Amino acid sequence: MIAHLRGTLVEKGAERVVLDAGGVGYEVAVSPAAAARLPREGAEASLFIAESVGMYGGGTTLYGFVTREERQMFDSFRGLPNTGAKKALELLEKASRSLPEFRRAIAQGDAKVLTGLFGFTRKTADRLLAGLKDDFPAAVGPSRSAVAPTAGSATGKALEALSNLGYRPPECRAAMEEVHRELEGREAPVEELIRLALRRL
Numbered sequence: 001m002i003a004h005l006r007g008t009l010v011e012k013g014a015e016r017v018v019l020d021a022g023g024v025g026y027e028v029a030v031s032p033a034a035a036a037r038l039p040r041e042g043a044e045a046s047l048f049i050a051e052s053v054g055m056y057g058g059g060t061t062l063y064g065f066v067t068r069e070e071r072q073m074f075d076s077f078r079g080l081p082n083t084g085a086k087k088a089l090e091l092l093e094k095a096s097r098s099l100p101e102f103r104r105a106i107a108q109g110d111a112k113v114l115t116g117l118f119g120f121t122r123k124t125a126d127r128l129l130a131g132l133k134d135d136f137p138a139a140v141g142p143s144r145s146a147v148a149p150t151a152g153s154a155t156g157k158a159l160e161a162l163s164n165l166g167y168r169p170p171e172c173r174a175a176m177e178e179v180h181r182e183l184e185g186r187e188a189p190v191e192e193l194i195r196l197a198l199r200r201l
Contacts, residue, residue, distance in 0.1 A: 019064075154187070162201070176193065
């Protein structure tokens with residue numbers, strides 16, 4: 001079973017890429033959001049992989065994800081009733097706008113966030129809430145905030161700048177939380193925080 005690939009990005013499209021790993025070219029299905037975050041063709045890339053075997057004798061399809069967290073979310077979606085790999089990837093495409101905010105919405109049973117911020121239909125939102133509510137128990141309660149900034153802090157200034165660019169506060173906070181996790185406690189200037197957050201928005 002293939003769990004991870006690293007190699008040269010030979011081809012890059014909106015929904016599929018070809019990754020040359022060890023002299024073998026692997027065709028990998030990706031979401032448009034993931035494709036946009038991958039480097040240009042010819043550069044080195046890394047993908048976490050999930051495999052899907054066709055139900056009626058088809059071959060194996062590889063699905064690729066930029067982070068381990070996205071692959072785990074994909075697996076959660078595949079666990080929903082009547083949800084195949086392609087549908088799970090479509091759901092992930094919407095949820096990946098802000099995975100922390102998505103998890104909080106599921107944990108708190110907030111259908112309005114799922115329909116308003118992520119664009120799910122009400123029927124799909126209800127199905128997600130019913131099927132995933134037990135997957136994110138740790139998310140219940142007030143959000144941990146790497147993003148409860150003081151007025152003059154670098155994080156506060158970065159959030160204000162993102163808001164001025166037209167991004168919604170929940171999206172900005174969720175993106176900044178991901179940035180702080182990536183930085184692992186390292187302090188960063190406002191410009192770097194903004195640049196890293198924009199990659200997630």
